[in-house]
Amino acid sequence: MKLRRQKAAPAHLAADCRPPDPEDLIAERKASPSFIVLYELPLSDAPRAYQHFGASDDGWTKMVLKPGS
Template sequence: MVVDRHPDRLKLVEEIGAIPIDDSKVDPVEAVNEMTMGLGADNGCECVGYQAHDVEGNEHPNMTLNRLVQSVRFTGTIGVVGVYIPQDPGASDELAKQGEVVFDYGQFWFRGQTMGSGQAPVKKYNRRLRDMIAGGKANPSWIVSHELSLDEAPDAYEHFDNRDDGWTKVILHPSGANA
């Protein structure tokens, strides 16, 4: 199950065989719990970070974390790969400005969940993943929406940051030539 509200990304979710949940149309906690007979997902992954926001566009840095606590089963695991920074002067509230979020620790503790977080250990996996791609065992290119020259990076970043339709992942080619 993948929660999102952008039609282009929800379409990709379906294409890889996952279940899309459009949180602009349904409560994602209720949807996950309904699909799991009230048990919750075995595991959940927070991939948004401090920029999580509601359907109206209001920033809620803790929204995804707290929704995961409610939709992951008792003793389940939550991974946090979304970016949370120590300080965000432009944040929506005073806590977030200090890199803090209101987290439902009581419910997290009661459910006996575990959480792992931090930046991906790229050096631990990069050679193995490269070999899987080269050997045809993994094909991550399905997520790439654009291949552009390095000169086009500012425009591409703006589209990606705005979550414009069809901008999922961008590959930049320093030489300007598309692969």
């Protein structure tokens, strides 16, 4: 009995199986980054935010610091 080796899918077909890139979805306005960001804070709150981040407090890994707020 002879075993046949399976070939990998061609690159153009394999690419169709990948999930979409979040950056592309946001650029195409098919997704909003708000589902990723948990906190939006003024830049003046950066020390407090980094304190929570350093302590690994829940949810403090996904934040946006806004200058001028």
